[in-house]
Amino acid sequence: MKRVRKLFLANIPFFVFFVSLIILNHYVPFFGDDFRYATYYGLDSNFNGRPLTFENVWESQLYDYFHFNGRFFVNYATVWVLTAGIEVWRVLNPFLLTCLAYAIFYTVYVRFPKKEDLSVTSILVSLFFLCNIYITRQTIQYAVGSFNYVYPMLFLFLLICFYRRRDLNQPMHLWAIPLWVLVGFLAGWSQEQIGALAIGFTGVWWIRHLWLKRPFSWATLIVAIFSLLGAAGLFFSPGSERRASANADFYQLPIWQKIATSLPDVIRFFLFQQTVYLLLFGILAGIFFYQQSKRRLAIFLWIAITPTFFFLEMMSETSLYQAVLHHPSWMISYGSFLFLLFFIVGILIARTHQNYIPLALTIGFLAADLMMTLTAGATGGRVAFPAIPLAIALLLYLFKHLRPNIIRTGWMILFIGYAVFQYGRLVGNYELNAHIHRERQQILEVHRGMQQGVIQVPALPNAYFAAYELDEHYWLIRAVRDHYQLGPGVHIQLVDGKR
Numbered sequence: 001m002k003r004v005r006k007l008f009l010a011n012i013p014f015f016v017f018f019v020s021l022i023i024l025n026h027y028v029p030f031f032g033d034d035f036r037y038a039t040y041y042g043l044d045s046n047f048n049g050r051p052l053t054f055e056n057v058w059e060s061q062l063y064d065y066f067h068f069n070g071r072f073f074v075n076y077a078t079v080w081v082l083t084a085g086i087e088v089w090r091v092l093n094p095f096l097l098t099c100l101a102y103a104i105f106y107t108v109y110v111r112f113p114k115k116e117d118l119s120v121t122s123i124l125v126s127l128f129f130l131c132n133i134y135i136t137r138q139t140i141q142y143a144v145g146s147f148n149y150v151y152p153m154l155f156l157f158l159l160i161c162f163y164r165r166r167d168l169n170q171p172m173h174l175w176a177i178p179l180w181v182l183v184g185f186l187a188g189w190s191q192e193q194i195g196a197l198a199i200g201f202t203g204v205w206w207i208r209h210l211w212l213k214r215p216f217s218w219a220t221l222i223v224a225i226f227s228l229l230g231a232a233g234l235f236f237s238p239g240s241e242r243r244a245s246a247n248a249d250f251y252q253l254p255i256w257q258k259i260a261t262s263l264p265d266v267i268r269f270f271l272f273q274q275t276v277y278l279l280l281f282g283i284l285a286g287i288f289f290y291q292q293s294k295r296r297l298a299i300f301l302w303i304a305i306t307p308t309f310f311f312l313e314m315m316s317e318t319s320l321y322q323a324v325l326h327h328p329s330w331m332i333s334y335g336s337f338l339f340l341l342f343f344i345v346g347i348l349i350a351r352t353h354q355n356y357i358p359l360a361l362t363i364g365f366l367a368a369d370l371m372m373t374l375t376a377g378a379t380g381g382r383v384a385f386p387a388i389p390l391a392i393a394l395l396l397y398l399f400k401h402l403r404p405n406i407i408r409t410g411w412m413i414l415f416i417g418y419a420v421f422q423y424g425r426l427v428g429n430y431e432l433n434a435h436i437h438r439e440r441q442q443i444l445e446v447h448r449g450m451q452q453g454v455i456q457v458p459a460l461p462n463a464y465f466a467a468y469e470l471d472e473h474y475w476l477i478r479a480v481r482d483h484y485q486l487g488p489g490v491h492i493q494l495v496d497g498k499r
Contacts, residue, residue: 269380
């Protein structure tokens with residue numbers, strides 16, 4: 001009984017996190033590509049009207065693989081969940097996000113939570129609610145976004161957990177080897193940033209393993225090989241090549257010109273959409289160095305990150321920001337400085353503890369953003385999410401080493417308070433929008449099958465808390481029409497003075 005009580009106390013924050021997401025997801029409807037996957041079983045409208053069969057879903061996803069992108073397994077799972085209904089996703093999403101939180105904890109501690117970890121686990125789940133709404137609305141609170149950018153991070157962290165267990169020579173049962181191989185394969189064949197991170201972390205681990213002349217393991221090699229095979233299936237897909245050809249002018253540029261073209265946008269979402277995590281990393285790393293008697297370094301770090309405070313959403317209207325920080329050249333210079341500074345900080349923390357994990361997490365956090373300089377049209381949102389769980393793991397590592405415990409308790413109270421505020425803000429706005437979504441659904445259901453005319457539906461009162469508004473993309477209006485079997489002559493019009 002005492003053991004059960006300890007187990008319960010250790011997992012309270014994860015349970016609260018799960019229930020909170022269940023409540024919040026109750027107000028999340030279909031957005032954007034959700035309509036396409038539920039209607040076309042993929043991205044191509046030529047599959048509209050076909051019955052839901054394994055053959056049709058497989059054919060649709062093969063078509064997407066050869067024409068749109070290489071995320072075959074991610075997209076295949078998306079189809080079956082969304083055709084089952086948004087209610088299935090509303091339960092699945094909290095479960096998988098809670099699993100991701102557990103995987104982050106395990107990555108840092110290489111064990112499951114104990115009773116004495118209550119403050120750390122509370123901080124861990126609170127950090128998810130500190131995510132910028134622009135990222136949240138396109139990932140955590142968006143079905144297709146979560147399948148493409150959130151759930152693959154679970155496989156990445158499980159892969160890291162596998163290597164962490166190998167670091168400590170923990171036993172590996174024979175029956176578990178196929179599961180780890182599957183994890184490695186799906187981490188590689190997931191989403192482009194995450195697939196690259198999986199290969200990067202695998203490479204770092206093997207280089208370190210060979211450098212230290214550790215014992216060879218066939219099982220570990222097989223996991224690595226399947227990670228590479230998965231990544232090859234993703235990156236060398238015909239769909240990825242066709243997608244790149246749509247921005248042929250960009251991809252024909254030399255690498256340095258690609259970086260010069262994309263870097264301003266990457267720096268912008270690095271500073272604006274990941275602000276909280278940048279500030280926390282700088283503050284906590286400063287405390288870490290201060291406690292290591294490296295006070296000058298701590299003070300320099302705190303001074304260096306001070307301007308980041310003005311990139312917070314609530315501060316971006318201040319006169320200082322408008323006069324100085326908003327200038328593009330200054331923003332690019334400062335963002336580039338932070339990239340370099342945080343990389344150096346990661347090295348120093350790793351050297352202090354003789355542990356490669358903080359450096360690997362720091363590189364992963366920065367690389368998830370920097371690799372977007374090699375792609376066209378990077379503006380953040382969903383592509384900014386893969387850096388967030390890595391930042392959370394890095395912050396958790398720093399919290400783990402804060403002394404005395406009273407400091408962790410203080411941070412826990414602060415984070416819980418801010419997370420509750422953010423959660424209330426999310427629930428309030430999503431609930432407000434949910435009433436409009438239900439009204440829209442009723443109107444469109446009444447007109448199902450209509451071939452000509454105008455259908456007026458209310459605009460969202462706060463479109464900022466939605467992955468997409470109906471009139472943002474031509475393909476979205478088309479997908480909504482096809483989902484409700486409306487003819488091409490039907491015009492869906494947003495009213496209530498919002499558009």
